[in-house]
Amino acid sequence: MQVWKFGGTSVGKPERMHSIRTLITADSGRKIVVLSALSGTTNALISMGESAKANNDAEVQEKIDALKAHYDAFIKELYSTEESLKKGQAIVDNEFNFIRSVLKSRPFTLKQDKELVAQGEIMSTQLFQGYLEEQGESSVLLPALDFMRIDTDGEPELETIEALLGDMLDHQTDKQLIITQGFICRNPRGEVDNLKRGGSDYTASLIGGAIRAEEIQIWTDIDGMHNNDPRIVKRTFPIRELTFEEAAELAYFGAKILHPSTITPAKMRGVPVRLKNTMEPQAFGTLIATTTTDREIKAIAAKDGLTAIYIHSTRMLNAYGFLRRVFEIFEKYKTPVDMITTSEVSVSVTIDNDTNLAEITAELSEIADLEEHDRDLSIICIVGDFKADKEGIALKVFEAMKHIPIRMISYGASEHNLSILVWSKDKAEALNVLNERLFYYEDAMKNIFTAQ
Numbered sequence: 156m157q158v159w160k161f162g163g164t165s166v167g168k169p170e171r172m173h174s175i176r177t178l179i180t181a182d183s184g185r186k187i188v189v190l191s192a193l194s195g196t197t198n199a200l201i202s203m204g205e206s207a208k209a210n211n212d213a214e215v216q217e218k219i220d221a222l223k224a225h226y227d228a229f230i231k232e233l234y235s236t237e238e239s240l241k242k243g244q245a246i247v248d249n250e251f252n253f254i255r256s257v258l259k260s261r262p263f264t265l266k267q268d269k270e271l272v273a274q275g276e277i278m279s280t281q282l283f284q285g286y287l288e289e290q291g292e293s294s295v296l297l298p299a300l301d302f303m304r305i306d307t308d309g310e311p312e313l314e315t316i317e318a319l320l321g322d323m324l325d326h327q328t329d330k331q332l333i334i335t336q337g338f339i340c341r342n343p344r345g346e347v348d349n350l351k352r353g354g355s356d357y358t359a360s361l362i363g364g365a366i367r368a369e370e371i372q373i374w375t376d377i378d379g380m381h382n383n384d385p386r387i388v389k390r391t392f393p394i395r396e397l398t399f400e401e402a403a404e405l406a407y408f409g410a411k412i413l414h415p416s417t418i419t420p421a422k423m424r425g426v427p428v429r430l431k432n433t434m435e436p437q438a439f440g441t442l443i444a445t446t447t448t449d450r451e452i453k454a455i456a457a458k459d460g461l462t463a464i465y466i467h468s469t470r471m472l473n474a475y476g477f478l479r480r481v482f483e484i485f486e487k488y489k490t491p492v493d494m495i496t497t498s499e500v501s502v503s504v505t506i507d508n509d510t511n512l513a514e515i516t517a518e519l520s521e522i523a524d525l526e527e528h529d530r531d532l533s534i535i536c537i538v539g540d541f542k543a544d545k546e547g548i549a550l551k552v553f554e555a556m557k558h559i560p561i562r563m564i565s566y567g568a569s570e571h572n573l574s575i576l577v578w579s580k581d582k583a584e585a586l587n588v589l590n591e592r593l594f595y596y597e598d599a600m601k602n603i604f605t606a607q
Contacts, residue, residue, distance in 0.1 A: 159372045160189040160337060160359035165433045166279055167194035169232035172286055178374075178436055179332060180292060187333040187362055190283060191355040192275025193229070196222070200272050203254070207263040215258050223251050226278070233282060239289040246281045250274055270347045273300075276336035276355075284334045294332035297323050299358065303340035305348060311340070311357070313420060317365035324366070335362070356414040360428065364420035371421055371428045373413070378432040379441035380405065380412050382454040383590045387583050390590065394454055395439055396447035400571045401454070401538050402428070408456040408536035408574075418443065452539040452548070452593050457582055459533045461493060462509050463562060465526035466502045466519055477522070478502065484518045494534055494574055496563050503563055505532065505576060532562060533582040537573045537589065541566075549573065555592035559585050 161175055179186055199222045206214040230243035254274055260267045280296055287294040302319035304312045327333060337355025342348040350357045356373055363371035379393035380402070397405070399422040406413040412430060421428050421443075428443040468477055481502060485492055488511040492504045506512075512528070519525055541548055549566060552573060563576035577585050 156185045156187065156366060156368055157370050157372060158187045158189065158359050158363040158366070158368045159374060160355055161191065161374045161433070162355060162376075163191045163194035163197070164376050165374055166190055166192075166283065169229055171433070172233060172283055174433065175283070175374075176287060176290060176292070178433070183331070185331050185333075187335060187366070187368075189335055189337045189355060189359045189362065190276065190279050191337050192279050193226075195225075196275035196278070197272060200254075200275055201268075203258055204263065204268045204271050207258045207260075207267075210261075219251065219255060219258070223247065226251075230282065233286055234289055236289060239285060242285050243282055246278065246285065250278050250281075266346055269349060272349065273336075273339040273347050276339050280334050280336050287332060287334070292332055293330050294334060295327050295330045296334045297327070299336040299339050300341055300347065303350075303358065303361070305340050305342055305350070307343055309342075309348075309351075311350070311361050311420070313361060313365060313423070316361055320362065320365055350416075354414065354416075356417040357420075360417045360420040360426075363426045363428075364424040367424055368426050371426055372431050373417070373428065374431045374433050375412060376432065376434055377412055377430075378435055378438045379430045380454065382594060383586055384455075384457065388586050388590045390595065392594075393438075394441050397441060397443045397453055398447055398540075398571070399443060399445065400569075401447075401540075402443045404536060404538045404569070404572045405454055405456045408458045408534060408538075447540075450539070452537065452551075454538050455586060455589050455593070456536045456538065457533050457586060458493070458507065458536070459579055459582070460507050461505045461530075461532040461534055461576065462507075462512065463503060463505050463529040463532055463576065464516065464519070465528065466504070466523045467500060467526070468502075468523040480522055481519065484515055487518075488515055490515060494563060494565050494576060496565060505534065505563070529562065531579045532576055533579045535575045535577060535582065535585050535589065537575075537593070538571055540571065541573060542570050551593060552589065555588045556585060559588070 159179060165175065166172055179188055199218060203215055203218045206218060226247045230240060230247060234240045234243050254271060257267050257271045284294060284296040302316055302323060304315045306312055337358040338349050340348050340350060359371050359373060380397065381391045382394055383391045385391045399418050402413065403418045406417065418428065425445060430441040432438050432440060466481060490506050490508055490511055493507055494505040496503045516525055516528070537552055556575065559577060559581050561575055561577060565574040
């Protein structure tokens with residue numbers, strides 16, 4: 156069995172849902188199909204919640220009417236029979252009645268907010284399942300709220316998910332297509348909750364890991380993960396193969412096609428993940444698996460909004476426990492560190508969340524001397540197979556970067572990541588020169604020598 160996930164843009168129009176049906180029925184293999192909310196729906200529901208918190212009832216009603224009008228028009232194009240249209244209208248009317256009742260709650264709490272936002276996925280899956288029934292497909296809707304669970308820390312309970320979902324699937328052996336929602340789940344209190352934004356990818360990976368799927372396919376409107384940011388770099392190309400570790404590095408450092416948490420459940424259970432394009436379904440896409448046979452340097456990604464903190468401690472030279480004390484301060488304020496470099500008397504770190512920067516620096520000042528911290532920094536992350544016996548990788552990177560100021564370097568902590576900290580104003584230039592040097596220079600030189 157495979158798991159296929161379709162995002163908001165892939166289900167955002169009736170004709171897109173028609174195309175998805177064609178894709179998932181093109182072969183006879185059994186599939187679990189995970190759907191996001193229709194594009195724009197989650198943002199619209201969040202906006203309604205903000206108006207409800209402000210007690211602006213008129214604005215709430217205006218936003219409800221606008222979104223419902225969109226769904227009323229959507230189902231008229233989705234279905235081709237009067238009977239199916241009536242069923243679709245009943246779904247829309249019922250869910251919007253629920254939305255109205257939630258938005259009337261006062262005070263409007265986080266609990267109601269999460270119930271509200273979940274309606275996007277609940278509606279999209281019901282409407283799609285209704286369309287499959289109209290077309291005579293062998294399908295069933297299994298609500299994610301019946302099997303998707305998170306613990307008190309908001310982390311998925313994979314073993315619980317596996318047990319609950321396995322039991323449900325055992326009762327649906329005659330169905331070829333299993334439809335379910337991405338993003339939504341229940342917490343330990345039994346309340347509706349979610350896997351945070353981008354969580355539909357995570358849902359697909361959790362399901363794929365739970366059932367030991369043959370493959371997880373993440374369908375978007377992009378032809379796989381690219382070797383660089385196509386919004387900034389002129390010449391990019393889709394990457395055919397990545398390891399789980401390489402994909403995780405790219406997702407964390409800014410590759411938008413993947414949610415950073417997606418890879419973990421698939422990696423735990425050894426389930427390959429393939430990124431596919433709904434606009435070009437015949438394209439190979441990007442395959443993420445345990446091993447690859449592709450090129451040594453795979454891709455470049457960038458992460459913006461970094462702040463660098465420079466910590467010096469001459470009075471604690473060589474003192475054991477110093478780093479522990481430093482990182483206990485970051486832990487206290489729940490602030491992850493992205494990058495770290497050290498010398499005998501100093502530590503430099505970067506953070507992407509400066510909410511508690513004043514408190515952090517105040518406590519650090521009690522155990523060390525601090526330089527003025529720098530803002531407006533970006534991490535450039537070069538990802539690939541950088542095992543200890545590989546030669547010349549750092550040389551290639553620094554040769555390309557010779558005209559660009561470098562603030563920090565991290566290399567060797569991972570076999571898949573070389574990270575460089577630069578001023579954000581230099582990011583675009585860095586991405587472009589690295590792209591040319593790492594992906595095109597050697598090919599060009601080979602062509603020159605071949606021609607000679």
